[in-house]
Amino acid sequence: MKKPIKILGISVLAVSVSLLVLSIGLRISGIYINTTPSLPVGFYRIVDEPIVSGAYVAFCPPQNAVFDMAKDRSYINRGDCPGGYGLLLKRVFAQSGDSVSIDQAGIFVNGEHLPNSAQLKTDAEGHALPQYRLKAVLEDSEYLLLSDLNPQSFDARYFGLIARDQIQQVVRPVFTWSH
Known part of the structure; x- marks a missing residue:
């Protein structure tokens, strides 16, 4: 009975290492894998495209207490961004000149x-979530980033606006599928 468990453990390790190597290789070639x-x-x-409403972007979260909490609770991954945060992928829903309101009812x-x-x-x-509030017209370097697919996503409704200098790249889906 011990042999199948050992073989299964080796198989899981091999698959995990292979996925890690694949992920690193894809990242080097300019490809992100989204599993969230x-x-x-x-x-x-x-892609080399401007940041516009509807675009997908990869960004490093700003270092602050909200993102520290998100990292500690595993809402976001650890990574190479300042603060030890991982890059996040979100969609742009508002930019300079757009009027934005965030409250309990939504955005x-x-x-x-x-x-x-x-x-x-x-x-x-059961952990309390930040209750971010905003009513503003966005300035040149401000972006509203969130998910319209997942009502439980950790996004602008909890952390607010993201500055242009936090956005690393614009990304475009190559191959996606439903959850």
């Missing part, structure tokens, strides 16, 4: 309610 429910699961390629851009944007008071484990 915030965006469609799949492969995203870095409104130019008066239009965004789907799946209502704030939750607690996460799945």
